[in-house]
Amino acid sequence: MDLRFNDEERAFRQEVRDFIEANLPPETRERMAAGRTPTKDMVVQWQRALNAKGWAVPHWPVEHGGTGWSAIKRFILNEEMQQWPTPTPLAFNCAMVGPVICAFGTDAQKQHFLPRMKNLDDWWCQGFSEPGAGSDLASLKCASKREGDHFIVNGQKTWTTLAQHADWIFVLVRSNPAAAKPQEGISFLLVDMKSPGITVRPIITIDGAHEVNEVWFDDVKVPVENLVGTENKGWDCAKFLLSNERTGQARVGASKERIRRLKRIAAEAPGGATPMLANPRFRDKLTEVETQLKALEMTTLRVLANENKRLGEGKPDPASSVLKIRGTEIQQAISELFVEAAGPYGLVGADPEQDRWNEPELAPEWATLAQPVYFNWRKQSIYGGSNEIQRNIMAKAFLGL
Amino acid sequence: MDFDFSEEQRMLADSLGKLISDRYGFENRKAYAKQPEGWSREIWAAYAEMGILGLPFAEADGGFGGGAVETMIVAEALGGALGLEPWFATVVLGGGFLRHGADAGLRETLVPQVADGSLLLAFAHTEPNARFDLHHVETTATKDGDGWVLRGRKGVVLHGDVAGKLFVTARSAGGVRDEAGIGVFLVDAAASGLTRRGYATSDGLRAAEITLDGVRAEAVLGDAANGLPLVKRVVDDAIAALAAEAVGAMDASLKLTLEYLRTRKQFGRAIGSFQSLQHRAADMMVALEQARSMAMYAAMMTDEPDADERARAMHAVKLQMGRFQKFVGQQSIQLHGGIGMTMEYAVGHYFKRLTVIDTQFGDAEHHLAALSEAGGLFQAA
Numbered sequence: 058m059d060l061r062f063n064d065e066e067r068a069f070r071q072e073v074r075d076f077i078e079a080n081l082p083p084e085t086r087e088r089m090a091a092g093r094t095p096t097k098d099m100v101v102q103w104q105r106a107l108n109a110k111g112w113a114v115p116h117w118p119v120e121h122g123g124t125g126w127s128a129i130k131r132f133i134l135n136e137e138m139q140q141w142p143t144p145t146p147l148a149f150n151c152a153m154v155g156p157v158i159c160a161f162g163t164d165a166q167k168q169h170f171l172p173r174m175k176n177l178d179d180w181w182c183q184g185f186s187e188p189g190a191g192s193d194l195a196s197l198k199c200a201s202k203r204e205g206d207h208f209i210v211n212g213q214k215t216w217t218t219l220a221q222h223a224d225w226i227f228v229l230v231r232s233n234p235a236a237a238k239p240q241e242g243i244s245f246l247l248v249d250m251k252s253p254g255i256t257v258r259p260i261i262t263i264d265g266a267h268e269v270n271e272v273w274f275d276d277v278k279v280p281v282e283n284l285v286g287t288e289n290k291g292w293d294c295a296k297f298l299l300s301n302e303r304t305g306q307a308r309v310g311a312s313k314e315r316i317r318r319l320k321r322i323a324a325e326a327p328g329g330a331t332p333m334l335a336n337p338r339f340r341d342k343l344t345e346v347e348t349q350l351k352a353l354e355m356t357t358l359r360v361l362a363n364e365n366k367r368l369g370e371g372k373p374d375p376a377s378s379v380l381k382i383r384g385t386e387i388q389q390a391i392s393e394l395f396v397e398a399a400g401p402y403g404l405v406g407a408d409p410e411q412d413r414w415n416e417p418e419l420a421p422e423w424a425t426l427a428q429p430v431y432f433n434w435r436k437q438s439i440y441g442g443s444n445e446i447q448r449n450i451m452a453k454a455f456l457g458l
Numbered sequence: 459m460d461f462d463f464s465e466e467q468r469m470l471a472d473s474l475g476k477l478i479s480d481r482y483g484f485e486n487r488k489a490y491a492k493q494p495e496g497w498s499r500e501i502w503a504a505y506a507e508m509g510i511l512g513l514p515f516a517e518a519d520g521g522f523g524g525g526a527v528e529t530m531i532v533a534e535a536l537g538g539a540l541g542l543e544p545w546f547a548t549v550v551l552g553g554g555f556l557r558h559g560a561d562a563g564l565r566e567t568l569v570p571q572v573a574d575g576s577l578l579l580a581f582a583h584t585e586p587n588a589r590f591d592l593h594h595v596e597t598t599a600t601k602d603g604d605g606w607v608l609r610g611r612k613g614v615v616l617h618g619d620v621a622g623k624l625f626v627t628a629r630s631a632g633g634v635r636d637e638a639g640i641g642v643f644l645v646d647a648a649a650s651g652l653t654r655r656g657y658a659t660s661d662g663l664r665a666a667e668i669t670l671d672g673v674r675a676e677a678v679l680g681d682a683a684n685g686l687p688l689v690k691r692v693v694d695d696a697i698a699a700l701a702a703e704a705v706g707a708m709d710a711s712l713k714l715t716l717e718y719l720r721t722r723k724q725f726g727r728a729i730g731s732f733q734s735l736q737h738r739a740a741d742m743m744v745a746l747e748q749a750r751s752m753a754m755y756a757a758m759m760t761d762e763p764d765a766d767e768r769a770r771a772m773h774a775v776k777l778q779m780g781r782f783q784k785f786v787g788q789q790s791i792q793l794h795g796g797i798g799m800t801m802e803y804a805v806g807h808y809f810k811r812l813t814v815i816d817t818q819f820g821d822a823e824h825h826l827a828a829l830s831e832a833g834g835l836f837q838a839a
Contacts, residue, residue: 058467058527059460060758066459129459313836320838337830344830348774351835355751362461378740379747451743452736456716 062129069130073137080106081143090318092395092426094266095144097180097222103144104151104177113175114151121159121171128361139310140317149181149218150174152305154227157245157294161286170247184214184228184248184272185295192446194229195239195292199274201230201246208232208246208284210254210277216440220257220270223250228274233289245291247283254278262436264429265408299442300377306441307384309354315391316347322423323398333398342397346390353383378447378455385437385444392431399424461754467531470513474535477504482539484804490542495620496664497542502575511549512573515557520570526757529695530702534753537706540807542663544578544617550699551616552579554692555625559642559679568623580621582612582645582668583689590820592689593637597670599628599682606630606643606678608670616818618666619656622647626670627689630682641682642689643675650674661814662807687765693819697772698756704783704815705753708746711790711808715739718794735793742786749782766832773829779815780822787812 062070085099095103107113115131117123124130138145146152155174158166173179190197199212210230220226228246236242248255254277260269286294320343323334333339360376396403407425408414415422438444452458463471481501490498505511513528515521529550536545553572556565556579571577588594597610608628618624624645632639645652651673654666679688716739719730729735752775759771787809791798798805816822829835 058463060754062459314839316836317839320834320836324838337827340830340834341826344826344834345777347835348778348829349748351755351774352748352752352778355755356747358459359461359751359754362459376747379744382744383748445737448737448740449733451740452730452733456730456736456739456743458716458719458730458736458739 062133066129066133070133070137073134076110076112077137077141077143080110081141085144086141089142089144090314091422092430094268100144100147101177101180104146104175107146108176113146114155117151117155117171117175118159121155121167122175128364129358132358132361135305136310136313139308140314142311142314147177147180148305149183149223149227150177150179152301153183153298154181154247156301157227157285157298160297161245161294163282165282166247166285179224180219180222182217182220182223182226182250182272184217184226186216187213188215192443194295195243197229197231197243199228199230200234201232201244201279203232203281203288206281208244208279208281210246210248210274210279212274214272214274215260215269217257217270217272218268220250220272221259221267226250226255226272227285229291229295232291236289240292242289243291243295244288245285245294246279247285248274248277248279252277252279262433264432265406265410266429266433267410268433306437307353307357307380308388309350309357309384312350312353312384312387312391315388315395316343316350318423319343319391319394319398322395326398326424327400333400339394339397343394346387346394349383349390350387353380353387356380356383378451381441381447382438382444388437389431389434392427392434395423395427396431399427403427463527463531467527470528471531471535473508474510474532477508478535478539482541484540484807487540487542491662496658496662497544502543505543505545506573506575509573510545511575512569514549514553515565515569515573519556519562519565520573522573526695526698526760529699530753530757533699533702534706534709537703537708537811538710540662540707540710540804540811544580544620544664546696546699546703547581547617547621548572548577548579550696551581551692552621552623552625554695555579555581555642555644555679555688558691558695559685559688560644560677564644564677577623578617578621580615580618580624580666581692582615582618582624582626584613584615585611586613590824591635592693593640593686594635595627595629595640596634597626597628599630599641599643599675599678601630602674606641606675606682608643608645608673608675610670612668612670614659615654615666615668616659617664618654618668619664623676624668625679626668626675627685628670632683637686639683640686640689642679642685643682644677644679645670645673645675649676659814661810663814690765690769694768694772695760696819697776698753698760700815700818701749701753701756701775701779704779704812705746705750707808707811707815708749708783708786711786711805711812712739712742712746714805714808715742715790715793718797722795738789738793742789745782745785749779749786752778752782770829770832770835773825773832774835776820776825777822777829780825783812783816784822 114122115124115126119125187197201208201210226248228248229243232244233242254275256273258271259267324332326333328336402420402424405420405425407429509522512521513524517523585596599606599608626643626645629639630641651671654668656666659665722729756775759768762768790805791809794805797803
């Protein structure tokens with residue numbers, strides 16, 4: 058047991074920093090450091106830079122562009138990107154549908170889609186949730202019917218993140234309504250967003266942002282070669298995808314970056330007679346959350362180190378639920394502290410959709426964004442399997458209850 | 459970075475685990491607690507034979523050259539067993555002063571006696587007005603010829619009732635709360651002027667109040683006016699060991715609780731089938747896993763040469779461990795219901811031990827304040 062980063066790992070961290078500095082435009086960093094989401098162009102630029110370096114999808118199998126790195130090296134890359142901060146390689150491509158196609162896809166699907174995913178030539182979105190199928194995902198109703206060489210898809214998906222940018226959507230559909238169990242009649246399809254019959258309608262979240270959408274399917278024709286895995290066995294793909302999703306949700310580097318920024322801000326933010334950071338009640342809350350983050354960081358490293366050994370078992374570590382719960386709780390707690398630090402000027406309503414709305418400046422940008430971010434981040438304990446669902450998973454898979 | 463145990467570390471964990479499962483069940487422990495000293499000399503001899511007592515000392519001094527990870531393994535195992543023996547007082551605290559502060563001559567004399575189990579040690583530091591401040595020392599050390607004479611009172615000295623020798627802090631210079639002027643002195647328990655009153659602690663271990671009335675010290679460790687860094691160094695080791703011990707106790711407490719949830723029936727079904735209790739148990743597991751991570755972090759940071767960095771890490775460890783162990787301890791009782799309240803059942807004893815660990819070397823609130831004062835863990839951007 059040696060819990061320190063070794064020389065090779067430290068050298069790699071420096072290599073990552075140098076690469077980011079040389080390849081990330083300063084305006085991307087500035088925008089993200091202020092707490093705003095990157096534009097589509099910024100996300101695309103960064104992922105293509107990573108892909109040119111061979112770093113877009115380090116966790117994929119080597120034959121499809123993975124790097125064969127240890128989990129610790131992948132952690133370092135992610136942490137450095139989050140701390141900078143840089144945009145995250147698009148999760149729908151790299152963390153969700155890409156690994157599914159690597160594991161379940163046909164050779165033709167792999168050859169066509171994987172290179173385009175890595176390079177963000179296609180922007181993917183996720184068609185899982187429906188109005189009646191949230192936590193109980195297996196009760197989904199969006200239906201597909203086989204007609205010759207096509208599936209005909211009808212129904213509705215919701216909470217579809219960034220569907221307004223998307224070229225493709227991966228969809229869970231009910232392909233056999235007569236199956237004995239709801240999980241048994243589901244298929245996993247890849248659908249071109251330009252297909253006739255698809256309608257995207259924005260959903261505006263409480264922070265005012267257009268991040269999620271409804272996606273409607275009206276007699277949408279999907280070629281049978283866009284079925285992933287076996288017909289009616291799509292639930293296997295979904296389970297595989299969801300368990301991969303959770304390990305990424307700890308976002309330790311992002312929280313570190315937020316805490317460091319909050320400390321700088323709070324050292325100056327007015328708190329009455331003294332800055333906020335001099336207020337012991339505020340400072341103690343900050344200390345509490347940063348020590349929680351240290352515990353989460355160590356837990357993440359333990360889970361990742363274990364993942365190397367579990368490779369080939371094809372099963373996720375049940376501890377990934379711990380990461381999801383704690384990672385989201387900590388991010389939410391930090392967002393609350395930003396609100397607290399902002400005080401009265403936090404109520405200046407920022408418009409996350411409008412650039413330069415705050416010129417001339419009504420209040421510091423961080424203060425006007427504190428509440429929208431706080432509002433928006435309530436989603437974290439809901440998405441990716443709500444934190445209550447994670448506790449159900451732990452009770453069954455881990456605690457024997 | 460590598461989280462795996464080496465072959466030797468695995469063997470240590472296995473052999474200690476076997477000793478405990480063979481000879482340290484909860485019923486054994488009840489019997490050991492009733493022995494005159496409140497713990498088992500036979501078990502102590504078995505630890506000596508296994509090499510547990512000499513483990514962290516350098517081979518040149520008569521030890522086995524173990525490091526922080528070996529100490530973590532032992533502490534976790536003893537935490538799971540609710541060990542009553544003076545391992546922490548003798549090997550971690552007393553041993554810490556020998557390793558970090560004693561000269562070669564003293565180590566050569568005392569380490570073999572610790573390793574073979576014949577010498578018990580204790581750390582006499584806390585005073586009635588000091589609470590958790592390590593620099594608050596009222597006990598005085600006065601130069602007398604080429605030696606030192608100590609006067610004062612030391613409280614809650616863990617296993618101070620049986621220790622053959624004590625490491626005592628006393629002030630050779632400065633005011634009561636000055637960081638400078640504190641020395642660490644080695645005192646024989648049989649020295650003239652030393653009286654002690656032993657008692658049971660709330661978790662069933664033993665401690666003593668010690669009065670020093672003109673006691674002549676056997677030795678001073680290093681500079682009699684600059685011993686605080688040594689005290690801090692040893693206390694940092696102690697915090698790491700306590701974290702691992704707490705993990706062992708939390709793990710055992712959660713296991714008992716899960717077993718109970720699976721078997722206890724009410725309303726015609728196992729109570730573990732109720733979602734409110736499942737979620738509570740899941741939260742306990744979250745706390746345990748986080749605690750385990752913090753104990754590893756603590757072990758890693760005991761070797762950090764920068765004292766300030768090390769101190770920040772240990773504040774963080776003690777703070778979060780305090781939170782986790784309180785949650786797991788309290789919920790273990792709650793999920794057991796009435797049976798968890800009884801002296802005859804183990805889970806309440808884990809709760810008590812976890813409560814005591816929080817108050818040893820500073821509770822969560824103390825370390826929260828200290829870490830906030832030190833600027834926290836992460837630097838501002």
